Structure formats: C-alpha cells, structure tokens
Amino acid sequence: MSPIVSFRDVHKSFGAVPVLKGLSFEIEKGQVVALIGRSGSGKSTALRCVDRLEKVDSGEIIVCGHRVSDPKIELRKLRQDVGIVFQSYNLFPHLTVEQNITLAPRWVKKANRTSARELAKEVLAQVGLSEKIDAYPEQLSGGQQQRVAIARSLAMRPQVMLFDEVTSALDPQLTEEVLRVIEQLAKQGMTMLLVTHEMAFAARVADRVIFMHEGLIHETGSRDILRNPATAELKSFVGVGL
C-alpha cells in the first residue's frame, strides 16, 4: 500500500534562506510520526508543506494520492483529506462551537443541518466537550478551544491529521488535556504528523520520530531514539527537552 504522505527531495527557501534542503520521508497509514527539532530546523515548514500552506521550490510531495507539489493541484480536494490544527487554535470568533465545526461539512460536503449537528455532537464527544456545543470560542479556555479545533478538523473525516505545536500556547495542565485527546486519536488508528516540543509526549505516542536539523533529517527511528540518541545533536537536543 502506498504511504499517506510522501516527501521526496523537497527543497524550500524563504528568500535567500534555505529551510528545507532535500527532505525525504514517508508516513504510512495509521502511523504517528513526531517531527522534532530546534526552532528554525524546518519542522513547521515541512508540516505546512503537507497541506500546501507553503509551496515547495523543488521535489515531490504526495498526500493521500494528491500531488501537492503540482502547481495545478485541486486544493479543495487535498484539504478535505488533510486536517490541521494550529498553535493558536484559529477558531472563528463570530461562530459558536457547533457552527465552527459544521461550517465546512455544510458548505463543502453539503451536509444538511440535522446531520451536521449530529456530526458536531459526535466529534465533540470525542474531545470530551459535548456540553460546549452552543458556546462561543471566547467563553472557552485555551485547552478547550484547542480541543474544539481538533473536533472541527475531525468533522471533515480527514485521512491524516497535522498538529503544529498545538500545545505551545497552553499551560501544563491544559496541555495535558489536549495531549490526551491526541493520544486517544492515535489509539484509534488516525494517521498523524506531530510537530511538537513535548518530548515526553512524543516518546509516549510516536511510532516514529524524525529529528530535523538545519533543514534535513538528522536522525530518525522508533521512539527509542529519544532515550538513546545516536547523534550528538539529538543528544544535546533531548538533553534540553526531557
């Protein structure tokens, strides 16, 4: 079976600054891949390339059968297959939790009002926030907002979920409630790419860890590499992280 996400020799620069210098990796169906590395190592850029929030300069990216690196890609189709959750939640402040969740299913997938509300209830139950269905984002804590953002992505039934430092804006307690939701998704077999600074969390849920350094994969392997790093760079990085 072909992988859900595949990067082949991907290059990307911002102006004169190269960020990705020939990145290649694959994510199989059901796999949880943690992308770690220092700030500026290119990990967030790599994640954003998956959903084509960034265009690559060269190389090939294929996600769920869509050629993302092709300039003529149908973004609407790609983005129905890819869910993404951001550090800053990015809920729509003028809409209720239910409306946030059902907006895309109703407009993009043409779901009717009743089935959309059922869908909202279902995904909210998944993230443990059923009672907040009629709340506005501002009435929720950061952790709750982030869980709603996860529910909003889940409502599109994506084949792969991307998490871009989703707990970086949260205190430890709120971080934990969000991580529990992600861990639950991992157990249910969701294919995921996590960019994270939570080393303990990566060590708990990741099937595979990719350590990026200066725009390239410096070390990769099972979660064990976090305990027994082979390279000096990863050693010093997890020394800081754990």
Next chain:
Amino acid sequence: MIASLLGISPAHWAALLAGLKWTIFLSVVGFLAGGLVGFIVALSRISDSVVVRAVAVTYVNLIQGTPLLVLMFVLYFGLPVFGLEMPPLAAACIAMTMFSAAYLGEIWRGCLQSVPRTQWEAADCLALARWERMLLVILPQALRIAVPPTVGFMVQIVKNTSVASVIGMAEMTYIGKLINNATFQPFRTYLIIAGLYFLLCYPLSWLSRRLERKLNVAHR
C-alpha cells in the same frame, strides 16, 4: 414672526429645505453607489492578480490625490469637450460616487486585512472556496470592525456634497448662495446653512463614536 424665522422668509426657507433634500439625496447616492463600487475596490485591492491590484491602487491614488472640486469640474465642464454632456445632478452623483468609492474602498480594505492571517488560513485548511472564505469567515469579522469608520466617513460624504454647488447643482449650499444674492445677509444665511449641515452630520459622528465604544466593549 412666523413670516421670517431667524430672519429668513418662508419662501427662502422652502427653497433651503428643497436644497437640503438634494443634499441628502446626493449623500445617499454617494454612500450607496460609492459603497457598492468601494466594495469592489476593496476586494480588488486584496486580489491575487497583480493587474487587478494595480488598477485599484491607481484608481484610489488618483481620486485621493485630486480635489473633489476638480473632479466635478472635469466631469461637468471637461467631458462636454468630447461631446459627453450631462446635467449637474448626474455629474455630481458620478463625482460623489467616485470620491466615496476610493475612500470607502481603502477603509474596507484595511478592515478586511485586519482580520488575522490565521483566520484566512484556517478557512483555507477547511477546504472552503475563496468566496466561502470571504462570505462566511472574513466578512462577518471585518464588518464589525468596519461599522464605526464607515459611519464616520458618511459625515465626510454629507459635507462634501456642498462642492456640487460649483457646478450648479441645486443642493443646500447652492440655494444658500442664491438666497444671499437676494438678501445680502451672508452671515445669517451661511450660519443657518452651517447649522443645518451640523444637524445632519452630528448624529452620524455621535453614532460612529457610540458604535466604536460598543465594538471595543464587545471586542474579543
């Protein structure tokens, strides 16, 4: 007493109020038509197409860089040279529309762009089409921001309709000139006209400030 309220005869009052009616008419046209064109200008200013953006920028710069008075002269006195003649009312309506569109377009562009980039991105990532993103995510948020400055700009529209008097449009300032020619009481006449403009504009200014405060309270 009733014969001359504030020293102005009933006939002159009737003329003034007729002028006021045209001032309001010109203001409403300037706002509605200018708003419609201005919305297109705002969307063009944030278009992905370089050409569309350039056209919109050029338009805004041209209008903002020339006096409304000159624009009226060009339309009313200039265009007949090319056989394009129009009555003062039409020239004034077109000029007010072009004027309002440039300023409202810029105000609204700013409002659209003040919706955080991350909101546009989140809408993109949910597979919303461009128009869905604009209609469902960006516009509702930009609208809240846009209301106070828009109402505030309506004051500018009302005041600037007085410029149309120079091309013979019979709005309030023009009528005032006629009355002054008959009565030779410029201070009294123009003070009354100033008062009438104030009565039109002050409620708008007040509303704008009130909406701004309300928006700040509700600001998330």
